[in-house]
Amino acid sequence: xxxxxxxxxxxxxxxxxxxxxxxxxxxxxxxxxxxxxxxxxxxxxxxxxxxxxxxxxxxxxxxxxxxxxxxxxxxxxxxxxxxxxxxxxxxxxxxxxxxxxxxxxxxxxxxxxx
Amino acid sequence: xxxxxxxxxxxxxxxxxxxxxxxxxxxxxxxxxxxxxxxxxxxxxxxxxxxxxxxxxxxxxxxxxxxxxxxxxxxxxxxxxxxxxxxxxxxxxxxxxxxxxxxxxxxxxxxxxxxx
Numbered sequence: 474x475x476x477x478x479x480x481x482x483x484x485x486x487x488x489x490x491x492x493x494x495x496x497x498x499x500x501x502x503x504x505x506x507x508x509x510x511x512x513x514x515x516x517x518x519x520x521x522x523x524x525x526x527x528x529x530x531x532x533x534x535x536x537x538x539x540x541x542x543x544x545x546x547x548x549x550x551x552x553x554x555x556x557x558x559x560x561x562x563x564x565x566x567x568x569x570x571x572x573x574x575x576x577x578x579x580x581x582x583x584x585x586x587x
Numbered sequence: 588x589x590x591x592x593x594x595x596x597x598x599x600x601x602x603x604x605x606x607x608x609x610x611x612x613x614x615x616x617x618x619x620x621x622x623x624x625x626x627x628x629x630x631x632x633x634x635x636x637x638x639x640x641x642x643x644x645x646x647x648x649x650x651x652x653x654x655x656x657x658x659x660x661x662x663x664x665x666x667x668x669x670x671x672x673x674x675x676x677x678x679x680x681x682x683x684x685x686x687x688x689x690x691x692x693x694x695x696x697x698x699x700x701x702x703x
Contacts, residue, residue: 482627507691516591516677517630517694563629574645575620575679575692577629 475500477566479578486554487586494549494581496564504568506547507575508538512560520562523547534558559585590614591695593678599701600668608663608698610678617684619661620692621645621653624675633676636661668702675699 480495498504508520521532528540534557538549547564564578591612600606610619617638622630622645632645634653642653650672652664665672676699679692 477629509694516696519691519693522691574632574635575630577622577631579627579629 475502475504475566475568475576477564477576477578479562479564479581481581482579483582483584485584485586488556489553492549492551492554492558492583494562494564494583496547496549496578497545498547498564498566499545500566500568502568504566506538506540507565507567508532508536508547508549509563509565510560511563511580517563520549554583554585556585556587559583591678591680591693593676593695593698595698596696597699599703601703602669604668606665606668606700608665608676608678608700610661610663610695612659612661612678612680612693614680614682614693615658616680616682616693617658618681619655620679620681621651621661621663622677622679623647623672624677624697630677633663665700665702668700670702673700673702 476499478497506523509517510520511517520536521530523530523540531537536551561580561582563580565575567575594609620635621633624630631647633651636642636655639655654662675697677697678695681692
């Protein structure tokens, strides 16, 4: 079994300040982990993924995430928020013998203030 | 053109009606999925298909059925729609033949379904 917990349902930041979105997972197998972003009225776009290579993963639009096995975490960060970062973000785990199902966290909605 | 196309994009239907949501892909991926999104719950898996002859139930398949008519097409049906099936539905694909078992999924734009 696998599960994902996004610790904040809403995050509000000022433009130009750092963004931190927290994600904890549980999995009986070595997981692959993903962050997706969903802008209003849009589909989901992959930001970055971890698949057992480097633990610090860089993604698009200046985002990065660090896989910490000891803490079962995969937090997403960005040094400086931009207005266009306002969206909902999903942490996702994929693991197991079947390796076919994505399990989503509940999502974190990011508000960026001018 | 989008690689994963869902039709319709929006639909309002009445309780008890049968409705079909369609998904087609031009990516040549082997696996296709249907998810529903509800606020605060993320996306939950309804059905998934490894190929045309391999269909599997997800975590919330009750009240839904699917058909994989071709590698590129995967439709979701609500046999008798009910109001708590009001949600945003997403189709997704993944390519395990070249990307391996843990490759990412690619999503369509979503279908917003309202059951009144």
